[in-house]
Amino acid sequence: MGKGEFELIGWIKEQFEVPEGILGIGDDCAVMPQRDGLETLVTTDMLVDGIHFLMEDIDPYSLGWKSAAVNLSDIAGMGGKLVGTFLSIALPKNIHDGFTEEFIRGYKDISDRFNCPLLGGDTTAAKDRLCINVTVLGSCGAGQSLKRSGARPGDLVCVTGTLGDSAAGLKLVLERQSDGCGSPEAPDTERILVDRHYRPMPRIAEGLRLAATTGVNACMDISDGIGSDLRHILEASGVTARVDVRSLPLSAELRDLCARRGWDPAELALSGGEDYELLFTCRPGTPVSIPHTVIGEILAAPEGSETAGPVIIWEGTDKDFTGFRHF
Ligand code: ADP
Numbered sequence: 001m002g003k004g005e006f007e008l009i010g011w012i013k014e015q016f017e018v019p020e021g022i023l024g025i026g027d028d029c030a031v032m033p034q035r036d037g038l039e040t041l042v043t044t045d046m047l048v049d050g051i052h053f054l055m056e057d058i059d060p061y062s063l064g065w066k067s068a069a070v071n072l073s074d075i076a077g078m079g080g081k082l083v084g085t086f087l088s089i090a091l092p093k094n095i096h097d098g099f100t101e102e103f104i105r106g107y108k109d110i111s112d113r114f115n116c117p118l119l120g121g122d123t124t125a126a127k128d129r130l131c132i133n134v135t136v137l138g139s140c141g142a143g144q145s146l147k148r149s150g151a152r153p154g155d156l157v158c159v160t161g162t163l164g165d166s167a168a169g170l171k172l173v174l175e176r177q178s179d180g181c182g183s184p185e186a187p188d189t190e191r192i193l194v195d196r197h198y199r200p201m202p203r204i205a206e207g208l209r210l211a212a213t214t215g216v217n218a219c220m221d222i223s224d225g226i227g228s229d230l231r232h233i234l235e236a237s238g239v240t241a242r243v244d245v246r247s248l249p250l251s252a253e254l255r256d257l258c259a260r261r262g263w264d265p266a267e268l269a270l271s272g273g274e275d276y277e278l279l280f281t282c283r284p285g286t287p288v289s290i291p292h293t294v295i296g297e298i299l300a301a302p303e304g305s306e307t308a309g310p311v312i313i314w315e316g317t318d319k320d321f322t323g324f325r326h327f
Pocket residue numbers: 009012024025026027028029030044045074223
């Protein structure tokens with residue numbers, strides 16, 4: 001294929017012309033204005049066995065939960081309200097009895113929690129591996145959605161929740177898979193981290209609050225780790241940033257595990273991904289009413305730097321960080 005993931009998406013984007021007023025490829029959701037002063041948000045993401053999850057490890061309930069969660073999270077990233085979802089599944093012939101029922105139970109539990117009904121989809125057989133695609137519709141007031149392109153020099157860089165828990169959970173799952181040790185005996189710390197990986201919680205209410213707060217300029221959900229995701233905000237906004245790695249919000253469970261294993265928590269927090277927290281920028285002094293941590297500041301891009309891509313200044317570390325990339 002020859003192209004990286006983001007280069008390929010950029011090339012696909014160039015092949016199509018999008019009508020004035022519609023925001024197409026490049027943000028967490030497409031945004032389409034409606035006549036009644038509202039905007040419709042649409043997002044879609046695919047989960048493939050062996051790439052996004054390991055069929056032999058994840059239980060079907062968690063897979064159903066996670067398939068919905070990672071998609072709902074893109075509506076949170078725009079500060080939107082949820083309207084409904086569409087679910088398409090390609091089921092391999094050897095799928096075990098009861099799989100689909102448990103999968104739908106997990107999908108329904110998170111959908112009910114956010115009052116977001118399933119409205120349609122498609123079901124087909126697959127030759128080899130399970131493949132799941134979810135599309136979510138959302139809405140927001142005209143001009144209210146939070147884009148990646150709004151960051152301005154002087155903005156604070158902020159995140160909700162804690163970072164790196166999901167990546168640590170995945171590391172534990174992979175480790176157990178290689179040494180054949182099952183998870184039921186895992187200590188509480190490890191169970192919490194594995195849970196953060198399997199059952200992420202989209203920050204829908206937080207996104208809505210941010211969209212209603214004047215001074216919040218840019219936002220996205222964190223799916224690949226901020227080492228990669230912050231670059232999307234910087235590129236879309238034509239700015240750069242400094243981030244103090246010492247100020248990253250880390251859970252007690254992550255600190256504890258990393259101390260015991262000799263893992264670098266900053267690396268998991270910045271490059272691991274799948275946190276599904278919100279990354280946003282706001283003017284200093286903005287009355288942000290949701291729990292969050294300030295991790296850095298937006299800076300003006302140096303003259304003539306547009307083609308090289310943003311160089312983030314990582315303070316408190318001698319490493320450079322990028323996020324997860326599919327290829
Ligand atoms: P996210 O992690 O927020 O879901 P992605 O990295 O998957 O974002 O995608 C980034 C942007 O590229 C989104 O606007 C998405 O709709 C678009 N995109 C990704 N793959 C394709 C594709 N094959 N065709 C058209 N648009 C795509």
